[in-house]
Amino acid sequence: MSKAVLLVVLCFLPVLAIAARPNKNPFVVQGRVYCDNCLAGFETPASTYIHGAVVRLECKDRRTMELTYSHEARTDSTGSYKILVNEDHDDQFCDAMLVRSSQLRCSTVSPGHDRARVTLTRFNGIASDDRFANNMGFLRDAAMPGCADIMKQYQETED
Template identity: 40%
Template sequence: MAKCQAVLLLVAALCVLSLAGFAQAKNSHYKVQGTVYCDTCRIQFITRISTMMEGATVKLECRNITTQASTFKAEAVTDKLGMYSIPVDGDFEDDICEIQLLKSPDSECSEISHDVYAKQSAKVSLTANNGEATDTRSANALGFMRKERLPQCPEVLKELDLFDLPAN
């Protein structure tokens, strides 16, 4: 009899915990953080001569996986370290959420790559059902490309054991 009561108590506790997890998912609060840089060598990753961009604008948009309908949108502007932070209320388990570059404060570094293999967006998971322990979500760094590569780029690429790219 005691074993039966212990099993029933365990099952009841599990049910309560699952309901608590469900309630938490519906009332989730997240903070999406990331950085924006100037891609000074036009190679689509950060190097030692890349600069972080103050005043760049990014957009977070979530779309339903099935219908592609937009379910959430927010914008943010980067600080002096090139960092942004976007508060998000709600759980977006059935959505694809992406950060995209919108506007550069620097006319010399304002090009957005349209290369299909280097799409300038960063996906973020905004659900409590993904195994992440914190409510802070970090997005990959995104970069605007300079119109012209800096003269020291060949040296930087050589340091990285990369072939020098032809000048633009």
């Protein structure tokens, strides 16, 4: 009997050790934050990327909507951010979201471009640990000069 118990313990001990060990390959959530200089509601050739903007990654339980993970990061000189996430968030909603802009003249959140959903699980067929969030944007206080010409490029019909 004691040999059987010892055998069972020896079989499950490595499984417990592996489960308690942190993941060697964390997920890397990455994206960019831009300033919509033409108030177009999307990125244009006049859009610039914001250095020093704050982005937060939040994960919530799918059933209870309880916050289970939160981490903030700042964008670099190219407006890019990277957030390392060590654990799998299999049954959770995870969103990258804008917190604040570092530019006073471009600090209003662009409606519909304030958050981006990312999938943080290894059980979905995605081979890479890199997760790319859609770009998120802030609106400038007033459109820059030259935006009328840029917006004409997007007109569907000629006047």
